[in-house]
Amino acid sequence: MTELRFDNRVVVVTGAGAGLGRAYALLFASRGASVVVNDLGGGRHGDGKSSQAADNVVAEIQKNGGKAVADYNSVVDGAKIIKTAIDTFGRVDVVVNNAGILKDKSFAKMSESDWDLIQDVHVKGAFKTTQAAWPYFCKQNYGKVIFTSSNSGLCGNFGQTNYSTAKMGLVGFANTLAIEGAKKNICINVIVPTAASRLTEDIIPPDLFKQLKPELIAPIVFWLCHEKCNESGSVIESAIGWVRKCGMVRSSGCILRKNLDDIVTPENVQENWSDIVDMTSAKHASNMEEIVGDQMNIIDDLKSGVSKRKIDDNVIYNNYNGRDGILYALGVGATIQDPSDLRYLYENHENFALLPTYYIIFGVLGCMKNPIISNALPDLQINPVNTLHGEQYLEIYKVLPVEAKVKTVYKVVDVLDKGKGIVVLVQHDTFDANSEEKLSTGQMSVYIVGVSGFQGKRTSPHIIPIIDPPNRNPDASVTQKTTTDQAALYRLSGDLNPLHIDSNVAIMAGYKRPILHGLCSLGFSTRHILNTYANGDPSLFKAIKVRFAKPVLPGETLRTDMWQNGNRIHFQTTIVETNIAVITGKFRKVIIKLKRNFYYLIAIWESAYIDLFSVKSKVTPTVSTPIANNNDLKSNAVFDTMKDYVKANPDQTKKVNAIFLYNITVNGNPKAQWTLDLKKGDVYKGQPTSGKANTTLTIEDKDMMDIATGKINPQVAFMQGKLKITGNIMLTQKLKTLMEMNKAKL
Numbered sequence: 001m002t003e004l005r006f007d008n009r010v011v012v013v014t015g016a017g018a019g020l021g022r023a024y025a026l027l028f029a030s031r032g033a034s035v036v037v038n039d040l041g042g043g044r045h046g047d048g049k050s051s052q053a054a055d056n057v058v059a060e061i062q063k064n065g066g067k068a069v070a071d072y073n074s075v076v077d078g079a080k081i082i083k084t085a086i087d088t089f090g091r092v093d094v095v096v097n098n099a100g101i102l103k104d105k106s107f108a109k110m111s112e113s114d115w116d117l118i119q120d121v122h123v124k125g126a127f128k129t130t131q132a133a134w135p136y137f138c139k140q141n142y143g144k145v146i147f148t149s150s151n152s153g154l155c156g157n158f159g160q161t162n163y164s165t166a167k168m169g170l171v172g173f174a175n176t177l178a179i180e181g182a183k184k185n186i187c188i189n190v191i192v193p194t195a196a197s198r199l200t201e202d203i204i205p206p207d208l209f210k211q212l213k214p215e216l217i218a219p220i221v222f223w224l225c226h227e228k229c230n231e232s233g234s235v236i237e238s239a240i241g242w243v244r245k246c247g248m249v250r251s252s253g254c255i256l257r258k259n260l261d262d263i264v265t266p267e268n269v270q271e272n273w274s275d276i277v278d279m280t281s282a283k284h285a286s287n288m289e290e291i292v293g294d295q296m297n298i299i300d301d302l303k304s305g306v307s308k309r310k311i312d313d314n315v316i317y318n319n320y321n322g323r324d325g326i327l328y329a330l331g332v333g334a335t336i337q338d339p340s341d342l343r344y345l346y347e348n349h350e351n352f353a354l355l356p357t358y359y360i361i362f363g364v365l366g367c368m369k370n371p372i373i374s375n376a377l378p379d380l381q382i383n384p385v386n387t388l389h390g391e392q393y394l395e396i397y398k399v400l401p402v403e404a405k406v407k408t409v410y411k412v413v414d415v416l417d418k419g420k421g422i423v424v425l426v427q428h429d430t431f432d433a434n435s436e437e438k439l440s441t442g443q444m445s446v447y448i449v450g451v452s453g454f455q456g457k458r459t460s461p462h463i464i465p466i467i468d469p470p471n472r473n474p475d476a477s478v479t480q481k482t483t484t485d486q487a488a489l490y491r492l493s494g495d496l497n498p499l500h501i502d503s504n505v506a507i508m509a510g511y512k513r514p515i516l517h518g519l520c521s522l523g524f525s526t527r528h529i530l531n532t533y534a535n536g537d538p539s540l541f542k543a544i545k546v547r548f549a550k551p552v553l554p555g556e557t558l559r560t561d562m563w564q565n566g567n568r569i570h571f572q573t574t575i576v577e578t579n580i581a582v583i584t585g586k587f588r589k590v591i592i593k594l595k596r597n598f599y600y601l602i603a604i605w606e607s608a609y610i611d612l613f614s615v616k617s618k619v620t621p622t623v624s625t626p627i628a629n630n631n632d633l634k635s636n637a638v639f640d641t642m643k644d645y646v647k648a649n650p651d652q653t654k655k656v657n658a659i660f661l662y663n664i665t666v667n668g669n670p671k672a673q674w675t676l677d678l679k680k681g682d683v684y685k686g687q688p689t690s691g692k693a694n695t696t697l698t699i700e701d702k703d704m705m706d707i708a709t710g711k712i713n714p715q716v717a718f719m720q721g722k723l724k725i726t727g728n729i730m731l732t733q734k735l736k737t738l739m740e741m742n743k744a745k746l
Contacts, residue, residue, distance in 0.1 A: 004226050006033035010089040011225070012082065014038045014075050014129060015099030017053025020148075020195050023214035024096055025057055027222050029066030034089045037061070038071040038081050038099070075099045075125025082132035094225045095133050096146040097126040097170075104159045115162045122166035126173065134186075143186040144225040147174050149235065151192060154246065171235055178233030183508065187232035189224045192246065193217045194239035216241045251279050314410050316366055317433060321403035322347045324493070325354040328361070331490035332523025333480055340536030341527065347402075354400045356541040357526045359440045360392060360519055361494045362408040363428040367446060388548075389518050390423060391445035393464040395543040397438055405433040413443075414460040421449040425462055464545055466607065470570065474561035478528035479576060479669050482516060484555040490520040511551065518548035521558060521583055525573045526610065528560040533569050535616040542567075546608040550575075550582045557668055558582075563607070567615055570607040576670060577698045577724045579663060583608055635664050635704040639674045643683035650681040656734045661693035666701050676735075695727040 011028045015021040017039030029035045037057045041050030054070035061068040069088045073080040075097070085092040101121050103114045130145055137143025152160045153167025171190055178188040195214045217238045223229050224236065235246040254275040256268040269276075329344035332355065336342060343351040408430045416423040426444045431437060443464050483489075487500040495517055498505040506514045526544065534540040552558065557576035562569055573583035584607065639662075646653045656678040664672040675688045687693075699707075703722045706712040714732070717723040725732060 004031065004222070004228070006031045006226070008032075009093040009227075010034045010036070010085050010091050011094040011096065012036040012038065012085050012092060012129070012133070013096045013098055014081065014125070016057055017041060020193055020214045020217060021096075021098040022057050023218040024098065024221055025068065026061065026064075027215075027218045028094075028225075029061040029068055030064065031222070033094075034067040035061060035069075036071050036081065036085045036088070036092075037068050038073065038075070038084075040072060040074050040099070074121075075129055076120055078125060078127075078129030079132040081129055082136075085133075086136070091140070092133050092136050093140075093142065094144040094146075095130055096148075096221060096225070097129060098146070098148050099125055100148065102160075103162060105162075106159050107161045110162060118162040118166050119169075122163075123169050123173070126170060130177070137181070137186045138184045141185050142227070143181070143184070145174075145177070145181075145186070145188045146221055146224060147171075147188070147190045149190045149192045151194065151237070154192060154235075154237075174235075175233060182232065187224075187230065189231055189233070190235045191217070191221055191224070192235060192237040194237075212240060249279070251277060315407055316362070316410075317405070317407045318362060318365070319405045320358075322352065325358060325402055327489075328358045328493045328523070329355055331486070331493050332357070332520055332527060333482065333486070334527060338531070340531045343536065343538075352402060353538045354402050355523065355526065356396045356400055356538050357394060357519075357523050357544065358493075359396070359400065359430055360394050360442060360522070362406070362430050363392070363394075363426065363442045363444050364389075364495050364519065366408060366410040366428055367426060367444065388447040388449065389444065390447040391443075391545075391547045392519070392522065393443040393543070393545045394440060395442070396440050396541055399539045400439060404439075406430050406439065407433045413462045416460055417458055418447070421447055423447050425460060427462075466545055466547065466609070470563045470565050472563065475564050476532050476562045477559055477669075478532060478562075479557060479559045480524060480528070481557040481668060482520075482524070482552065482554055486520060486554045487514055487516045488554075490517050490523075495519065513553065515551040516554050516556075518551075518583070521548075521552050521573055522546055524558050525560045525571055525583060525608075529562060529569050529571060529610050532562060533564060533615050533617050534612055537616065540612045540614055540616065542611040542613050544608075544610045546583050548582070549584045550580050552582050559670070564615065564617075567612045568609050569612065570609045572607055576663075576665065576668065578696065578726050579670075633664060633666075633672055633701045635674075635701045635708075636672070638704060638708045639676075639683055639685075642676065646676075646678070646681055646683050653678050654681050656731070658694040658728070658731045658734070659688050659691055660731070660735070661688060661696045662704075663696065663698040664701050664704060665698065671701065678734075693727060695725060695729065695731045697732070698724040698726075 006028055009032070011025075011033045013021050013025045013028070013035060016025040016035075016037040021037075021039065025035045025037050037054045039054040039057075041053045051070065051072050054072060058068045058070045067089075069084060071081050071084040073084075075081070082092055082095075099121060101118065103118050105111075105114055126147055133143065133145075147170040148167075149170050150163070150167040151157075152164040153169075153171065156164055174188045174190045181188055193214075195212045195217050220236060220238045220243050224231060237244050237246050252275075254272045256264045256272060326345055326347070329341065334341040334344045334355075336345060343349045343353050344355055346352065408428050411427045412424055413427050414425040416425070424446045426446060428442045428444065429438060430440045430442075432439060443462075445463075491497070491500055497517075499509055499511075500514050500517055503513055506512070522544070525546075526541070530536055530538060530541060552575060556578075559574045559576050560571055561574065562571045564570075571583075572581050574581050658678055660676040660678070662674040662676070663670060664674065673686055674683065675686060675693070676683050677688060677690070680690070699717070699722065703712070703717060707714050707717055707723070712722075714723060718725065
C-alpha cells in the first residue's frame with residue numbers, strides 16, 4: 001500500500017507541547033508536513049507560561065529531518081498562530097484544535113471564572129484559530145479542521161460541567177461548520193480521544209493509563225486530515241488502537257393527539273411514555289432536513305386522522321382532495337383555454353379527474369420528509385444541494401380517486417457507483433390507507449454528486465428500462481409556454497425544495513436563478529400526450545418513464561415531440577428558446593462485432609415514454625414539418641439577402657469569424673433554422689454543418705422582418721423579450737452591417 005504523505009502541506013497543531021498534540025506533530029512531520037507547534041507552555045489548569053514545551057517538540061522534529069516552527073501564543077489569540085504559519089511557510093492546510101485545560105469543581109462550588117476560563121480555551125480558542133485559517137482554506141478550495149471533544153462531553157462526568165459543556169459545544173460547532181465548508185472542500189471532524197496526558201493522569205486507573213498511548217490515536221487524526229479522506233461532520237472516538245464513529249439517535253416517537261385540533265395533556269404524555277422513550281428502533285439523526293421532514297410528516301398524519309402511531313421512517317400518510325388535484329393541474333400548466341384541461345380544474349365537471357402523475361409527488365415527499373436514503377447509507381454525508389432527481393417511473397393500477405387517504409411505503413432497492421457520484425434507487429408504493437388496495441408503484445433515481453470511494457456496482461437489475469423509439473421524425477408536437485411563476489405555483493403541491501424559489505439557494509447550486517421542477521415539466525408533457533393520444537382521458541394512462549437531462553427556467557417554452565408505437569408514446573421535451581432537450585431517455589453505447597475482430601461503436605438514443613391502456617387520438621396531432629422544407633416564411637427573404645451580401649463581400653464578413661444560428665418561430669412554434677457561418681462565409685438553412693454556433697438567436701418570423709426593415713430596433717426587441725439570445729451576446733453587435741443592408745434592400 002502506498003504511504004500516505006503530507007508533502008507540501010502545512011499543519012497547525014495547538015497544544016502540541018506534550019501528549020496527544022506532540023504525537024500529532026511528530027507524525028505529520030515524519031510524513032513530510034511543515035508543522036506549526038503551538039503551545040503556551042502553561043499548566044493543566046491554565047496557569048503559567050513557557051516556551052520550552054513547544055521548543056522541545058520542534059527540536060525533536062528537526063533532529064529527525066522534519067520542518068517545524070514553534071508558536072507560543074494562546075489559542076484565544078488564534079489569528080497570531082495562523083500568522084506564524086503564513087509568515088513561515090506561506091500557507092496553511094490543516095488546523096488541529098487540540099489545546100485544552102481542566103478546572104474541575106462540582107457545580108455547586110464552581111465560580112464564574114472557572115466556567116469562563118474553560119469556555120475560552122476550548123471553544124473560543126478553537127473558534128479564533130479556525131476562523132483565522134478559514135479565508136485561506138476558502139481561497140485555495142481546501143482545508144481540514146479537527147476539533148477535540150471528550151467522553152465527558154458526550155456522556156457527562158461529575159465535577160466537569162464547565163469542561164463537558166465546552167466539549168459538547170465543539171460537536172455542535174463542527175456540525176454546522178461542516179455544512180458551511182462543504183462547497184469549498186473544507187472537511188471538519190471531531191476526535192474524541194482517550195489518551196494518557198496531563199489532563200487524565202489522575203483520573204484514569206494506572207494500569208489503563210499505561211495502555212492509553214497518544215501514538216495510537218495520532219494515525220486516526222492523520223487520516224482525517226489527509227487529502228484522500230472525504231469524511232466530514234463526523235464524531236470519531238478512539239482509544240488503545242480502537243476507533244468508532246459516534247452519532248445522535250432518536251427513538252421512533254409517538255403522536256399524542258388524533259388531529260390538528262386536539263390538545264396534548266399531561267395524561268397523554270403519561271399514557272404514551274413507554275413508546276416515547278423506547279429506543280429499540282432508534283435511528284440516526286444526521287441533519288436538520290430530516291428533523292423538519294419528520295415534523296411535517298406528523299402534520300400530514302394528523303390531517304389524515306392517524307393517531308397514536310409510532311413514526312415509521314419508511315411510511316408516509318397523505319390526505320388529499322379535489323382542491324389539491326386542481327392546484328397540481330394548475331402547477332403543470334393546465335388552463336381553461338384548453339377545453340381538455342377543464343376536467344382537471346373544475347370540481348363540478350362531469351368528468352372531473354385527477355392527473356395521474358399527481359402520485360409522483362408522494363415519491364418526492366418520501367425523500368424530503370423521511371431519512372430513507374441516510375438510513376440506508378448511514379455513513380454518507382448528504383448535501384441536499386448536490387442531490388439531483390435523475391430518473392422517474394410511475395405505474396398506475398386503477399383510476400385514481402379525486403380524494404383519498406393514502407399511505408406510501410418507501411424502500412431503497414439498490415445503490416450504484418457512477419464514478420463522480422452515486423445513484424440511489426428508491427421504490428415508492430402507494431396504497432389506499434383504508435382498504436390497503438395498491439394504487440401505484442414508482443421508482444426514483446436519486447443522483448448524489450461528489451460522493452466517491454463507494455466502489456460499488458454500476459448497473460442494477462432493478463432499474464426500469466427505457467426503450468428505443470421509432471427511427472423517424474416526430475409524429476406530433478405540442479408547444480406551451482411556462483409562466484415566470486410556474487415553479488412558485490408547482491411547489492404548493494408539496495415539493496418545497498427552496499432551489500425552485502430562493503435565489504440564494506439556486507446560486508449555491510450553480511444556477512443563475514431558481515429553476516423549474518423536473519416533475520413540473522413532466523406534468524406538462526403528460527398533459528400534451530393525453531390530449532393528443534388519449535382524447536384527454538386520464539383513465540387511459542398506464543405508466544411513464546423519463547430521464548431529466550437539463551433544467552428549465554420558469555418562463556421558457558416547452559415543446560413535447562411525440563412518436564406513437566402501438567400503445568406506447570415515446571416523447572422528448574425541449575426548451576424552444578434554446579433547443580435544449582430537458583426530458584429524454586438516454587444514449588446507450590452499443591458495440592457491434594464484425595468480421596476479423598473489427599468492432600464498431602454506435603450510440604442508440606432511448607426516449608422517455610408513456611404507456612396507454614389504449615389510444616384514442618380524436619385530437620388532430622400537430623405533425624412536425626421538416627424545418628428544411630418550410631418555404632412560406634417572410635424572413636426567408638432576409639436570409640436570402642444576407643446570403644447574397646456574404647458571397648459578394650467574403651473578406652469583410654469573414655472578419656466577424658463567428659457562427660450564428662437563427663431559430664425562426666411562428667406563434668411560439670419552431671418553423672425554420674438558418675445558419676450564418678461567417679467563418680466560412682456562407683448562409684444556409686438548417687443547423688451548422690461544421691462547428692457549433694457561437695450565438696443562437698430565437699425570434700418570431702414577423703419580428704425578424706420588422707428588425708430587418710427597421711421598424712424595430714434589435715436592442716429594443718431584445719429588451720421586450722421578442723429576441724432571445726444565448727451564447728456570446730456581444731457578437732451580435734457585428735451583425736449591424738448585415739441588418740442595415742437588409743433595411744436598404746427590403
